Amino acid sequence: MPTVQIKDEARIGSDARVKLQPSVYLEKLFQTGTPDLSWMNQHGEWGMRAKPGNLGLRLKDIEIGSYGVVPDHGGDHRSMAPRGAVVPSDVPSLGFTINEKAECWADNAMELYEEAVARQWSSARDIPWSELKPLPDDLEHAMCQLCTFLTEVEFIAADAPTRWMSQINQDFLEVKLFLATQAMDEARHTDVFRKRALANGGGLGKASALSQLSLKRIFDSPSFSAQTARLHLLGEGFVLTMFRQGEFIAPSRVDSEIFRRCMQDESRHVGYGTMHLRAQLKARPELAEEIHDQLDDAESILLQLFSVPESVEPMAILLGGGLKHFDQGMEMQANLWRRIVNEYLQRCDSAGLDRRPRCLLPTDFTKLFAA
Amino acid sequence: MAAKFPDADWFLALGRLMEAEGELFRRLGYAEVRFVVHVIGDDGRAERETAVELDGYKLGRAAALEDAPGFDPDFTICATGAVWNRMLDEIARDGRPEARHTLSSLALIGQELWLESNDQLREDKYYRYNQTLQEFLNLSGKLPR
Numbered sequence: 001m002p003t004v005q006i007k008d009e010a011r012i013g014s015d016a017r018v019k020l021q022p023s024v025y026l027e028k029l030f031q032t033g034t035p036d037l038s039w040m041n042q043h044g045e046w047g048m049r050a051k052p053g054n055l056g057l058r059l060k061d062i063e064i065g066s067y068g069v070v071p072d073h074g075g076d077h078r079s080m081a082p083r084g085a086v087v088p089s090d091v092p093s094l095g096f097t098i099n100e101k102a103e104c105w106a107d108n109a110m111e112l113y114e115e116a117v118a119r120q121w122s123s124a125r126d127i128p129w130s131e132l133k134p135l136p137d138d139l140e141h142a143m144c145q146l147c148t149f150l151t152e153v154e155f156i157a158a159d160a161p162t163r164w165m166s167q168i169n170q171d172f173l174e175v176k177l178f179l180a181t182q183a184m185d186e187a188r189h190t191d192v193f194r195k196r197a198l199a200n201g202g203g204l205g206k207a208s209a210l211s212q213l214s215l216k217r218i219f220d221s222p223s224f225s226a227q228t229a230r231l232h233l234l235g236e237g238f239v240l241t242m243f244r245q246g247e248f249i250a251p252s253r254v255d256s257e258i259f260r261r262c263m264q265d266e267s268r269h270v271g272y273g274t275m276h277l278r279a280q281l282k283a284r285p286e287l288a289e290e291i292h293d294q295l296d297d298a299e300s301i302l303l304q305l306f307s308v309p310e311s312v313e314p315m316a317i318l319l320g321g322g323l324k325h326f327d328q329g330m331e332m333q334a335n336l337w338r339r340i341v342n343e344y345l346q347r348c349d350s351a352g353l354d355r356r357p358r359c360l361l362p363t364d365f366t367k368l369f370a371a
Numbered sequence: 372m373a374a375k376f377p378d379a380d381w382f383l384a385l386g387r388l389m390e391a392e393g394e395l396f397r398r399l400g401y402a403e404v405r406f407v408v409h410v411i412g413d414d415g416r417a418e419r420e421t422a423v424e425l426d427g428y429k430l431g432r433a434a435a436l437e438d439a440p441g442f443d444p445d446f447t448i449c450a451t452g453a454v455w456n457r458m459l460d461e462i463a464r465d466g467r468p469e470a471r472h473t474l475s476s477l478a479l480i481g482q483e484l485w486l487e488s489n490d491q492l493r494e495d496k497y498y499r500y501n502q503t504l505q506e507f508l509n510l511s512g513k514l515p516r
Binding site for chain 2: 054055108115118119120126240241244245247248250253256260261263264266267268270271274275335336339343346347349350
């Protein structure tokens with residue numbers, strides 16, 4: 001075997017301030033040439049073989065034997081030692097604070113993770129940018145303002161959960177893997193809406209103090225579950241419906257492709273949030289009050305957000321197909337508002353949260369205008 | 372004679388095209404979803420119901436619902452024959468439906484086409500796999516009519 005040539009090899013370590021002594025093990029190995037091999041007797045279940053399914057070897061295929069048992073309480077060692085490995089007694093704690101399964105788990109996390117990995121897309125490659133054509137100014141203004149809003153809000157769904165991700169016990173790795181895909185999805189959404197705003201002569205529009213307030217409240221949520229209620233259930237559920245509207249209102253195929261692909265990603269995030277809250281509320285029903293309090297505040301901010309022109313008007317212009325059909329667009333927006341509220345409440349139902357009596361969002365859009 | 376929508380054979384023909392277009396569907400990512408295509412007659416009564424299952428990157432199953440006992444769909448897509456035919460006509464003409472006549476857009480408005488499901492989470496698969504579902508139907512542009 002040829003020797004690897006390393007530049008200035010003689011200088012390496014010449015100024016090192018710490019000198020390491022060979023370990024007892026290495027000295028013995030050097031002297032005897034006999035390997036230790038004791039590590040071969042320290043492993044999880046030997047002889048177990050995970051079998052790939054028709055779509056390859058997925059996480060669900062390796063949830064076998066003791067490896068497939070997700071504990072209700074995360075390992076006390078609080079380290080990143082893999083679940084199912086032999087864990088030495090002297091591993092340092094990383095100080096995880098989310099150590100109960102119910103605090104983060106969702107039964108669909110594995111499925112959604114694999115699906116997310118399989119359904120990744122590229123905003124550079126998969127959007128037919130070359131088909132983008134100049135639009136009338138009113139439509140381009142409206143699309144760019146909408147893209148500004150989406151660019152502004154999307155990355156919170158990466159920034160906020162990942163603050164908690166680093167606090168989740170490693171025994172719940174499936175949740176951490178899913179949240180990592182969510183962060184990647186949101187990165188792509190942020191990039192694709194920014195690209196769209198800059199790609200057709202419009203550019204970015206006006207940022208919003210109310211949007212920022214809603215993001216700050218998500219960011220400052222007192223627990224992961226509280227954040228999930230604000231972020232996944234209300235915020236992303238709301239944005240999911242906007243993405244669905246996006247394909248409908250898209251003035252070009254570029255726009256419809258963007259919105260449809262983002263919609264697919266967002267559906268996974270909402271699915272995780274709903275299932276997590278279902279698990280959490282089943283394990284700790286008393287948390288419902290805390291979740292309600294969070295949603296009271298989040299719904300209130302959402303209503304305020306829908307009281308400023310830069311939030312209301314772009315969608316109406318796009319729905320109507322132009323400023324001259326603004327009234328028609330507002331009518332369509334009213335119908336879609338009912339759908340947003342209905343789907344949100346259905347998700348609350350699915351999560352096991354009876355939100356209907358406390359919901360601040362009127363089903364009738366015109367009530368937003370009434371004094 | 373060529374199979375007609377919504378015959379099971381029509382979906383099976385789409386399934387063969389799906390396998391032939393493997394790269395497109397692999398790039399979109401796998402889809403695991405079961406659904407019923409419900410075609411409603413002009414009198415509002417059920418005309419035809421077809422059970423369809425996508426299994427990864429291929430069609431897993433297509434059968435008349437009455438021939439698929441125990442079929443447990445994630446959702447049912449309901450629309451009149453006229454709405455389905457409009458979509459298929461546009462696909463035959465342009466390779467895809469108009470933006471306001473796609474599966475996603477029609478379900479959003481919910482007047483001409485709507486979903487039925489007992490579980491919001493299972494219904495969400497319609498959106499999670501929407502691009503795959505639309506591209507699957509778009510293959511009908513390659514079928515003789």
